[in-house]
Amino acid sequence: MRLSDKAEEILEHLWIMTQEMGEKAVGLKELKTGKDAPEVQELLSLNYIDLSADSVTLREEGMEEAESAVRRHRLAERLMVDVLELDRSLMEENACLFEHLLRREVEESICTLLGHPKSCPHNRPIPSGRCCLGSATSARSIVSRLSDLEGGAKGKVAYLHTRDNKKLQKLMTMGILPGVSIELIQTFPSYVFRLGHTQIAVDREMAGDIFVRCGNPGA
Amino acid sequence: MPEKAECTCQGSIDEELDGLRKVVLVGSPNVGKSVVFGNLTGKYVTVSNYPGTTVEVTRGRARFGSVEVGVIDTPGMYSLLPITEEERVARTVLMEETPDVVVHVADAKNLERMLHLTIQLLEAGLPVVLDLNLMDEAERLGMRIDLDVLRSELGIPVVATIATENKGMDQLREAVLGCRRHGDGVPVRYGDSIESAVHSIGELLKGDYGISKRTVALLLLQDDDILEVVREKEASDCSAIEEIVERTRKGFSEPLNYIVTIERQRFIGRLMEKTATVDRSRGTDLKEKLSRLMMHPVTGIPFLLIAIYALYEFVGVFGAQVAVDFLENRVFGEYINPAANRIVAAVVPWKVLQDLFVNDYGIITLGVRYAIAIILPIVATFFIAFSIIEDTGYLPRLAMLIDRVFKRIGLNGRAVIPVVLGFGCDTMATMVTRTLETRRERVIATLLLALAIPCSAQVGVILALLSGNVKALGIFVLVMSTVFLLVGFLAARVMPGEQPLFYMEVPPLRWPKFSNVFTKTYTRVEWYFKEVLPLFILASIIIWAGRLTGLFDVVVNILSYPAGWIGLPEEAATAFLYGFFRRDFGAAGLYDLKNAGVLSGVPLVVSIVTIALFMPCIAQLSMTIKERGLKTALGMAAFIFPFAFLVGYVVNVVLNGLGVIL
Incomplete structure (x- = not known):
């Protein structure tokens, strides 16, 4: 009922x-x-x-x-x-x-x-x-953690989520902000992605705080 | 609190700028501030292709037309809200130096990201000129930026430059001369709740901060440690301010720096639509393909090994063998030493005084010969190779490859830069550990540099000593890497602290410029000589005096005990004594012993390992004291001395136990 x-x-x-x-x-x-x-x-x-x-x-x-x-x-x-x-x-x-x-x-x-x-x-x-x-x-998720995506995935940053304020600040100063286009290049040994005209490398912990809305889910 | 460099490879070229118009260069790391500084002042500051090359504030005079101005180069900063020590240094310059003009040097191709700082500088009420540098890279990517629109939207002078080609510098000079303070710019509004808090905090702030009250208020709301400065300057009203901050923060479920940044990003997004267009049709070019090969683990590791091999061929074979052989045996052996011996013998009648200059331990035959014939070719070839590696942008790629390994020893990939730099010069590298974020990382990196990273001069001599003996070289590399990883691993266990995080911008690969490689190598070798030669000469004098008084024999005698314990001939003790002056000097001493046929096989490897782990040179020790404090530095020394001999002992026992013949 x-x-x-x-x-x-x-x-x-x-x-x-x-x-x-x-x-x-x-x-x-x-x-x-x-x-x-x-x-x-x-x-x-x-x-x-x-x-x-x-x-x-x-x-x-x-x-x-x-x-x-x-x-x-x-x-x-x-x-x-x-x-x-x-x-x-x-x-x-x-x-x-x-x-x-x-x-x-x-x-x-x-x-x-x-x-x-x-x-x-x-x-x-x-x-x-x-x-x-x-x-x-x-x-198939529409919004996934960057750390769960595979190389080649493209999308936009949906939001950042972390309890650690300093970490949040680090992500933001690198230009990782909601709405920004992102393309994951590789995932091992570190996560490397393209953001606008820059490439940024982060470790798994930081990649896990970036939530991405993928252009083509499941791909 | 800008501090002056004492003995760094960047040299100490600060100038007094009293009474001049002050121009401060700020901007994100690796956008070319130092190149712009060099163009304006005619002074060379180390330039490389990775973030964090400049860790200090440098000042120089420049002539803009008929006006003389003072230019200040600062370490990179992403935002007025600092995370790293260098960012804090840069912000302090802005707050305390009362700049007449602030030039924001920005990477044109990443304009969107760069504008965050431009806006923060405007909010701070600073007179800003926006310099869009690296314009060539932006154009190559098919990006077009409408400078006029940007000028009118931001209300500040905007110029486009290609600093490495000296293009646009005249426009920059003009813009700087024409720039006036334009009041408190308020380009972005952050919503009623934040704005009213900014307003009420602004009313309470009475002190002079060198930046606008709006900025101070915004920083306070964003949980910045500027609070300490505010507490100092506003003894009376501070609790009221903290109350407002607390209340405002409670009204939001997200941290305020998130809210503020997103609001600013919205403004910038709209601005970008009006000013920049990108032709998206460009595909990946050759450099980008190469870059991916370097970063992919399957191709990246072979690439690294090839790079190391090429480095070995150039520094270890060409520099340490061919060039050293020529200078040592031909130039000194056949011409300089015999000539010096003859001349001194003819001019100076006393044998004692003759020995000061020539013969076995003389200033010319020992000090100068070590410096010029053994150390110079090795250091020069290493710095040439290293400058090329730096300028291509390979180091950040290496950092991302190695991050996982470094996490195990309490560091993160970023530490690869000081570590690799350490192979060039440990003193310089110790200073660069400043770019690491936590004290724990800085201490571990400093310790490892002092212990397990031999500098180029040492590496070169070691390679020369082990030339042709692949097995011995293999054992040496194995022992050193084991010590590096083991000590790092244990240090990370002993020192509690938060897990380091790795994040780093990977700059595009760039072709090294011959002129920069040349200038950088020249600057470093020049610095190296200024430091090394006097020490070598001093060592020659002390050794001469020591031998004369018999004191030398006493010390050598004492040192021969630990040397004996690890299976070394008595003569090796002399080399260890040299090692107190400089590690490379000690290693160079071993070189003489080997040539004399006293040292070979297992004892040679043991003594090389021991001397490589041994105490850092005097310069590195003083830099360690300066950066980490006396207590920590002495603690490290107390660990390193016995530990070096312990490792030597263990290696000796193991190699002999296994019956290894080298």
Whole structure:
């Protein structure tokens, strides 16, 4: 059985507040809902949440569904930005609509297509799904890490992702920036690629932080 | 804090620039700043085809028409937000030298990437001239740049140059003379949240930074260590500033340097559409094909071996054997030495004083002969070969090939440049370790240079000593590589630190220019001589005095013990004593012993290994102290001395144990 869109929104919000922000309970007001609203009743009947006075807590039973909702929302955002190249403002509203349409099977395909991204365009982590665990990177991805591509691949830099700010700065000063055309020349012993009229050599660690949208996926 | 070179192969050519209009050259690495500097001032600064050749600030005077100006050459910098030490040095020049004009030397073919720095310089409120250099390479790639549009869009003078051919220099001089400070340029806006933070930080900043408050604010927001400077200059309001930075940062989920750079890139992208067109029909040319052969592991390694073999033929055979033989046996053996002996004997009546100048250990017969007949041909041929390799751009390609191996010893591929340079001159190489990013890498590289990388003079003498004995040469190479890798591996284990990262621009292959190869070799050999000859003469005098007083015999006697332990004849102790002055001097001493028939076979290999690992020369030691500090340098010395003898001992035992006959 499928949750209603509104129930999904609540789970998502609860998960972010409790898992990422460290809150214990979230007020009904903050969730923009009420005690008797159908989505709250729906979640209560599934034993996904507990309700006490004016605040809601996420139960263990609801955890998986909540995490999955967050995952789908953030994947949808990546899809908007990386593949459809939508502007940030358009992304926000479309992602909200889109996440509810994603079913598990589609979710996995999209995750693979995007190269199992680790974070959303806002740099928040995307919870990993089953598809991310195996070596599913061999499947055709539209956005892949540079380190997963083969020599000869061409495309554009989609985004950079690293936790290390200095590393990010290094990549950027070499001119590796979203939107720049990139052509991978070789991958061993180091990664060598062409960027505009320059060639740059990097090691595997740095190549893994560059995400590329390929011109011809799978090629 | 621009420091002066003491004894480097780049020479010390700084000039006082007091009271002159100051022109500072800045730009990314390997775009030709030093060539432009040379064209403007008539002074030679080492020029090569790889990033990071210039590690110091150089000053010179130049005449622009009737005006005399001071020109300052800086190490390469990609951005005002520095990552490496050289970038920090370059930024400090901008902040502290109050330049009258800043010339941004840029690689025309990579204009898009270069404009980031141009814009940062404009934001900093500096009077900028944009010099699009390497215009020939851009044209060859089918790139056209509309300079007029660029001028009007950026509001600064823009000139196109080909510095290596001295083209466009007059326009550059004119642009510099005509350049005026054009207020705080604000070409790019970074969105409301950042702009309002920049504004409020700007209001709080009271100190003088030499660059605009907008730039200081932007740097603070981007997590730059300029914060320390700000804390110093703004004792009162600093916490308020840090609060704004913190608050602004929280409003974004991505680091602010990412946001700012992407915003700037958007501006540049639009600018590029208006100014540059590229004819994409050009295919890969011959140089590009050659470049790929050099980088592909299957073809790259054979290529490297061929290159090493060619180097061996030129330096080891032609330089160290043919040329040394001619100078040593013909010129000195048949003419100079006998003549000197005769003349001195006729002029100076006392035997003691005669010995100072001639006979076995005299200044002329020993000091000058070592320097000119043995060291000069080897060093000259090595530097010729090395200059050619540098100018082609092969070194960055070697760096990417070898990165994985270097990671094992706590370094990254970038360290290949100081290491290969070390085969030329370890002193110069020790200084170049500055281009490495972490202290850990710098210490490991310095140690390996001091221990396991023999300099060209040494290599040459060693090759001459082992000439014709392939087996002995093989053992020597094997022992040295093992020591290099093993000590590196252990040092990386002992010294904790973050895993080094490798990233490097691979410049296009370029044909070496004869004039640059010649000038560079000449500069290096000249420097080398200035350093070596006095030391050799001094060594001759000390040896003379030592022998006269009997002190020499005492020291040789003491040294003959460790020499004896590793199976060497007593006479080898003399060579080790020379080795204290310079390693090559010691090796050259061995050369004499071999010719005298005292040293051969296993003991020869053992003594060569020991002396090659031995303490670095005085110049390298002083450079190590300067770059790494006294404590670290002494620590290294304390390790190297006994370790060299230990390795010699082990090699002796193993070779004898295996019954190896050489």
